[in-house]
Amino acid sequence: DAKTTQPTSMDCAEGRAANLPCNHSTISGNEYVYWYRQIHSQGPQYIIHGLKNNETNEMASLIITEDRKSSTLILPHATLRDTAVYYCIVRVVGSGTYKYIFGTGTRLKVLA
Amino acid sequence: DAGITQSPRYKITETGRQVTLMCHQTWSHSYMFWYRQDLGHGLRLIYYSAAADITDKGEVPDGYVVSRSKTENFPLTLESATRSQTSVYFCASIPGQGGYEQYFGPGTRLTVT
Numbered sequence: 001d002a003k004t005t006q007p008t009s010m011d012c013a014e015g016r017a018a019n020l021p022c023n024h025s026t027i028s029g030n031e032y033v034y035w036y037r038q039i040h041s042q043g044p045q046y047i048i049h050g051l052k053n054n055e056t057n058e059m060a061s062l063i064i065t066e067d068r069k070s071s072t073l074i075l076p077h078a079t080l081r082d083t084a085v086y087y088c089i090v091r092v093v094g095s096g097t098y099k100y101i102f103g104t105g106t107r108l109k110v111l112a
Numbered sequence: 113d114a115g116i117t118q119s120p121r122y123k124i125t126e127t128g129r130q131v132t133l134m135c136h137q138t139w140s141h142s143y144m145f146w147y148r149q150d151l152g153h154g155l156r157l158i159y160y161s162a163a164a165d166i167t168d169k170g171e172v173p174d175g176y177v178v179s180r181s182k183t184e185n186f187p188l189t190l191e192s193a194t195r196s197q198t199s200v201y202f203c204a205s206i207p208g209q210g211g212y213e214q215y216f217g218p219g220t221r222l223t224v225t
Contacts, residue, residue: 032212034212034214036214041200041219042218042219043202043204043216043217043218043219044155044202044204044214044216045216046212046213046214046215049212085154087154087155099157099160099170100145100157100204100214101157101171102147102154102155102156102157103154104153104154105154
């Protein structure tokens with residue numbers, strides 16, 4: 001199963017773009033990259049996902065390298081409410097079912 | 113309200129007791145998942161289910177039992193609770209093979225004394 005590697009923590013100034021990197025060098029061709037975040041002790045919240053093309057939605061942008069071995073989640077204008085733990089996940093497909101393997105994530109602190 | 117709910121939200125039990133955590137979703141999602149999250153750590157998959165009567169092990173299944181007789185319910189049972197099972201437990205679901213977003217419940221905080 002493909003694993004992900006993320007920095008343990010990052011700081012970002014309020015109003016600036018937050019760029020959160022993720023390494024998934026063993027990803028296979030049919031595996032998607034997902035991003036979730038967890039604010040305090042709430043249940044994780046879906047942010048965005050992608051396969052090979054860059055993706056954008058109302059929350060964030062996802063940039064995936066051409067070799068798919070790494071990706072970056074971009075929060076274009078970080079606010080204090082974006083302070084959370086961000087998880088990069090590779091969607092594992094096996095035996096007709098789907099497993100989501102969470103790593104330890106990146107703790108993003110947005111500073112006023 | 114529709115959604116995914118967990119009960120109880122908080123539970124304290126003693127070592128050796130059997131405990132069942134409930135998860136209920138109102139969307140008729142095919143896939144359901146149980147995770148545990150220990151203090152300061154990420155989520156670890158315990159069990160998952162692709163449909164009623166279909167379950168499979170995740171990363172850390174030892175000491176847990178699941179069942180899924182109905183699509184909307186996915187209970188997690190600790191047959192003989194141990195202190196190492198003190199954790200926050202999250203249930204989640206996705207609609208099926210075409211679903212991308214995993215919806216999480218609010219979590220159950222379990223303390224085993």
